[in-house]
Amino acid sequence: MEGDPQLARFLAALQTETQRQKFTEQVHTLTSRCWEVCLGDSRPPSKLDSKTSTCLQNCVNRMIDASNFMVEHLQKMEKNLGQ
Helix, strand or coil, rough: CCCCHHHHHHHHHHHHHHHHHHHHHHHHHCCCCCHHHCCCCCCCCCCCCCCHHHHHHHHHHHHHHHHHHHHHHHHHHHHHHCC
16 A cells, blocks of 8 residues: 555645645634733724734734744754654
8 A cells, every 4th residue: 555646646635725724723722812912892993003913914914924833843852853
């Protein structure tokens, strides 16, 4: 079964779909968290003011920075364990 190209394609597609699902979950989490931080429990406004827009942008950027930091840190730890 190791050389089965159909199985290899299936596993690659499964991995791609899993990554897509994880990305979608991260976007949902990020959206929810930044909404709570910047808008609280208020109803969605008909138009975002500049303060709220800036808050959302900064929130997303900080969460992306934190995520990238964690990935880099875990990669360094993994690399150090392998040495």
